[in-house]
Amino acid sequence: MATALTFDPVTLPPAAEALRSEVRQFVAETLGNEHRRNSDFGASHDPEFSRALGQRGWIGMTWPTKYGGGGRSFFERYVMTEELLAAGAPVGAHWIADRQSGPLLLRYGTEAQREFFLPKIIAGECFFSIGMSEPDSGSDLASVRTTATPVEGGWLVNGTKLWSSGAHRNHYMITLVRTPTESESRHAGLSQLIVDLRNSSGLTVRPITNLAGDAEFNEVVFEDCFVPADRLVGEPGNGWEQVTSELGYERSGPERFLSAFRVFVELLREVGPKPTDHQAAVLGRMAAHMMTLRNMSISVAGMLESNRNPVVEAALVKELGNNFEREVPEIARLVAPGGGSALFRQTLEDTILHAPSFTIRGGTREILRGMIARGLGLR
Amino acid sequence: MNETTQLMLESAERLLRDACPKAVVDQVEAGERPDALWAELEALGLLNACVPEGQGGVGLPLAEGLTLLRLAGRYAVPVPFAETLLGRALASEAGMPEALEGMMTIAAPAVQGEGYAPVPFAPWARWVLVAQAGPDGAVSFQCLPQEQLTFSEPRKGLAGEPEALMLGGAGQGPAFSSPLAPSLAKLQGLLALSRAVMMAGALESALDLSVAYALERKQFGREIAKFQAVQQQLAVLTGEVAAALRAADAGLEALGSPREATAWAVAKARAGEAAGKGAEIAHQVHGAMGFTHEHQLHHRTRRLWCWRDQHGHEAYWQAALGRALCAAGADALWPELTGSA
Secondary structure (H helix, E strand, O other): OHHHHOOOOOOOOHHHHHHHHHHHHHHHHHHOOOOOOOOOOHHHOOHHHHHHHHHHOOOOOOOOHHHOOOOOOHHHHHHHHHHHHHOOOOOHHHHHHHHHHHHHHHHHOOHHHHHHHHHHHHOOOOOEEEEOOEOOEOOOHHHOOOEEEEEOOEEEEEEEEEOOOOOOOOOEEEEEEEOOOOOOOOOOOEEEEEEEOOOOOOEEEEEEEOOOOOEEEEEEEEEEEEEEHHHEEOOOOEHHHHHHHHHHOOOOOHHHOOOOHHHHHHHHHHHOOOOOHHHHHHHHHHHHHHHHHHHHHHHHHHHHHOOOOOHHHHHHHHHHHHHHHHHHHHHHHHHOOOOOOHHHHHHHHHHHHHHHHHOOOOOOHHHHHHHHHHHOOOO | OOHHHHHHHHHHHHHHHHHOOHHHHHHHHOOOOOHHHHHHHHHOOHHHOOOOHHHOOOOOOHHHHOOHHHHHHHOOOOOOHHHHHHHHHHHOOOOOHHHHOOOEEEEOEOOOOOOEOOEEOOOOOOEEEEEEEOHHHEEEEEEEEHHHOEEOOOEEOOOOOEEEOEEEOOOOOOOEOOOOOOEHHHHHHHHHHHHHHHHHHHHHHHHHHHHHHHHHOEEOOEEHHHOHHHHHHHHHHHHHHHHHHHHHHHHHHOOOOOOHHHHHHHHHHHHHHHHHHHHHHHHHHHHHHHHOOOOOHHHHHHHHHHHOOOOOOHHHHHHHHHHHHHHHOHHHHHHHHHOOO
């Protein structure tokens, strides 16, 4: 148990700190100083911005240079992402491809897939969605029912995927499907296919409007949709191991505690230079939480850098980070003096409307706590 | 962490496992001074960890030596471990070799309120390191025999350990200063950090006890660890413990850097918050058993409740952080949080 609690100290290397000022300058020049929403909400899809990042070499930063990647450390990627998120930069278009689809292909994809997809992702011109959940499969991912039946030259896919963010405007979706198997195990017979969202027949993408009014996630319906054989990722039947590894990349990054950061910034502006004791304590508490979370998240980046597999540690960062993010708007509304400026109100309301998703996406609070409990040997 | 520290932590843990069982903590709380435990701590040289080698110490830097306090928290060690460890490091500047033997405590100006904070273990200490605030925030020290000072009637704090208010007697004899704590703010920060590290250790122990209990206690025909409601609570506790440990360690790592004051405020505020939440969950998991005097959980939880209030409670350090952020302004928030202003 003690191991799950050990978040070794990490000092960011000078190269990462040097990159920080470069990213900060880039953001200031590219986006100016006007008000920005939190990075991960609806307004964050901006292909032009993604392309500009790609030109800088800031997508696929840790990937091998032979595919056009940066060959840089996880610490540099960490700094680059936290700077963009803290600034409210629109990173949504390339986010999934950079964080998890690319790493998945590097680990399990064929050489041809890597050569085809990775350079496009790196250039900020190829965006991915996640095709995991279904109408009857949320937290219980192993219950997915979408099938892929082998046919001449590929697979015929039938079924429905749900909550696929950006599927209405991205290029590809890595889709978890059931393929034929002899085994009775729920985890057997799962496979991942790269589905072309723009050039497939038998595919319908229907945006679903969320409670904030954004049409961000989608229902994706497959009716005899043909996927060529060379779009299978890894081995048929190995899908469970692959999605588990993919989710590992998803859980410990700075996006797990920065979703509400712009509220913190605007709250500080509202409170001004002379806080009451109560306001000072509330702001200081948020800072103490954030600095500790960041410290833990950087420690996990260190574990990734040394090829460890910090499943429980990542779950702890997400659990603590998400709970903190959900608290930020709740705190802000009570300590802001008066009603606040229009800018503050908009940032706050925006965040209140999106907050329910923080503790659901990427694994619900309850599922993560279950993973932590498993790490403690309770189950 | 250097190799000497690692070895010292390992031998300290072996020692405490045997020399600081529940019975010893109970004895202290019943009013008996733990002379045998103290002698063993001295014999191993733990209390001289940060005294220079030339003066018979181990010569560890403060940031390394203070890691021992995590064990003091984990085993609820009922002696002024932090005060003697830190006090001897400061007193090694005094040219008083005799002060480096025997129990030492520290009388420090209160972080919150007027005058001096209650002095831990004052009735039992041989030496009291009295800190006196000077002009411009400087601090000087006197290392005085306990009997030279007058104290109030001792009382037991939440931890069940004796403490007393210093009523007078200081101000006589030579004073000295130490480069380890040249200012009152730094001394108070180090004392707050010591409590953060001790709380992190006590929380680790409370988690271990809670997990072990949940795996052993059966209700409704199975271990309570098998109930999701209990699992979820223990997962929350784990998060608090991990955060307290990281915040406390970050405080130690920052010692000597320009960020130390911020890191110590974060450590005390975050570990203090974890102490309250953590103790609550540990008790809930233990049910009525953990509410008995017979169970050892309260040796940890009562210390958590005590330590979170000593040398500034959460709100005090949070407000210190908050005021600094407000002074820097909204656009400086991110650079301030990341130390990259």
